[in-house]
Amino acid sequence: MATTSLWHIEGRLKDLIDYVENPDKTVVRTKDLQDFYNVFAYVQRPEATEQGEYVSATNCLKEIALQQMILTKKQYGKDDGYIAWHGYQSFKPDEVTPELAHEIGLKTAKKMWGDRFQIIVTTHLDKDHLHNHFCFNSVSFLDGKKYNYSKTEQRKLRNVSDRICTEHGLSVIENPHKAPSRQVWLDEKSGKPTRYNVYREDVREAINFSRRPYYMEEYLQRKGYITDFTGKHWKIRLPQYEHFTRLDTLDKRWTPENIQRTMGAYASFGNRRATISYPPQMPRDLKEWYKPFHKTSHIYKLYLHYCYLLGILPKNTDYKPTSPYLKEDLRKLDEFSEQVRYMSKYGIETFDDLYANREKLQNEMDKWIAYRTKLQNKIRRASPAEKETLRQEKSGVTERITELRKQLKLNKGIEKRSVKIQEKTDLLYANEYRAKEEMQHKKTQRKEREIR
Incomplete structure (x- = not known):
């Protein structure tokens, strides 16, 4: 039995070139991109692949696979958007040998993409379940067209993998269901x-x-x-x-x-009713400030109110939310904390403050980008001695632009998150109102029965 998945890798051609030229000093922007680079590093770091025995390439040489993918992109001028695709094929523990796993992975890759794309396949032995990694260029060496992943391709990958597994006497999943996203998984x-x-x-x-x-x-x-x-x-x-x-x-x-x-393992004395808890330490002004189903522009107080509901505030509290509307957001505590700190640092309390901060950031970033362009033009005309100084100055400007971009992303994220916070908090209170009404209705019905 083998499960399969495939996802795109976002980046720029420059990211690939920087990595090839100096992998140790390349700053990787996303985890997906790092995972993608790791597959190529296995050619030089063979401990997870039995000394490199289970690394194969199709339509390229495994030792220089990434360089050849770069040349294909340059040949067709396709250096934007998705730079590659990365997938896996994972086998049931103890059902397959490393040799067979690699053979199945190679056959699957050739059947799926071998007629148009440069591919590298690695089989990893460092987990309790053997699994293959597929990495292939987003641009076809045959016609320069980009790979388009669709539901049809998704089904094809699953069917090809199942058919090859069946041919080798392995089990397959009879009733597959949609798997969660990779991050959720x-x-x-x-x-x-x-x-x-x-x-x-x-x-x-x-x-x-x-x-x-x-x-x-x-x-x-x-x-x-x-x-x-x-x-x-x-x-x-x-x-x-x-x-x-x-x-x-x-x-x-x-x-x-x-x-x-x-059922009923802990219901010795009857059925237990579900309860929803609320933070006991929420300040009175925050508790009374929030009016359910009334849209607010005061996003800072909205965030603080929600942080108390989640149990982020106050610090060192033992309270944990029991409502499913809130519990899922506990995996985003770092994001909430970062956004609250940002609003506190820059005095952002309302949407107007947020938009004013955004405009200021955008104007400052535009100025730095224009200045970096001037520096780049100077570098072209400068003498060798001057170029090093100008490049260092340009590097500092780039760092400042990168920081401003992060702040802009955080600013826009606050706006999007505030809408979701409002919706989830409204859901929480709506559910509580409905539950109270149902309880009151049942009490009324019980009294009517007793009167009769």
């Missing part, structure tokens, strides 16, 4: 509160605290989920997501039959 693996990990935690609680499916569904609805327990596959979703998630994809044991057989 990595966060899931590390135990961070992704959407699916939050789902699992809440479903596990609902199963353990409920004696019957009706109460389990009620438990999840009280948490804020939309549920569908009508078919042979029980499903849930949060309001902010369009699609349902089947419980048996969260855990293959969570079929309706198995759930009913095992």
Whole structure:
């Protein structure tokens, strides 16, 4: 059995050239780009590939594969957009030998891209499961056209891999389902509160605290989920997501039959009702300031209010949110903290302040870019002795531009994030209002029954 995935690598042709010329001093801008470079480094760093035995190339030489990809890009003038594609083919533990894994990987790569693209295939032996890495040029050496990854290509990759695995007597996944994105998959693996990990935690609680499916569904609805327990596959979703998630994809044991057989483990004295907690230490002015369903321009207070709901503030608090609307954002604590510090540092309290700060940053960056252009022109005309001084000055200007770009990105990120914060906080309060209304309705019904 082998699973496959493929993703694009963003960058510039200059990134590749810098890496080839001096890999030790190349500053890598993204993790994806670093992972891409690592595959080529395995040719020189063979400990993960059995002394380089399980490294192969198609339509290029493995020792200079990256250089040949650069030449192809230059030949057709394709130096922008996606610079390459990187994928993997992962096998079930103990089902395949290194030799067979590499053979299957090479056959898969040739069948998929071997007629048009330069490819390098490496088989890694340093995990409990053997897996192949595919790296190939985004530009075809045959006609200069760029690779277009679509759902059709996605299915083709899976089908080609399955067919070759079957030919070699390996098992295949009979009913494949859509996998989460690579970043979500990595966060899931590390135990961070992704959407699916939050789902699992809440479903596990609902199963353990409920004696019957009706109460389990009620438990999840009280948490804020939309549920569908009508078919042979029980499903849930949060309001902010369009699609349902089947419980048996969260855990293959969570079929309706198995759930009913095992539910109620911690419900000795009846079904337990789900509760939503709120931070006890939130300052009164922040608590009373927020008005649900009223759009606000005071983004700094909005952020602070949300940070208390998440348990980021106050520092060293033991409070943790129980609402699934909030728990997923706990994996973004560093981003929230950085954005709050930025607003505090530059006195940004409202959208007007944010836009004024953005305009100032853009104007300053435009000036530095214009100055760097002048320096570049001077360098062309300067003597060899002057060029070194001018290049150092240009390097300093580039660093300043890079810093301004980071600040601009942070500024724009605050605007986008504030909209999501407002929506999630509104959802939280809307769910609480609805739960209180339902509780009151049940109390009223109970009293009416008692009167009768």
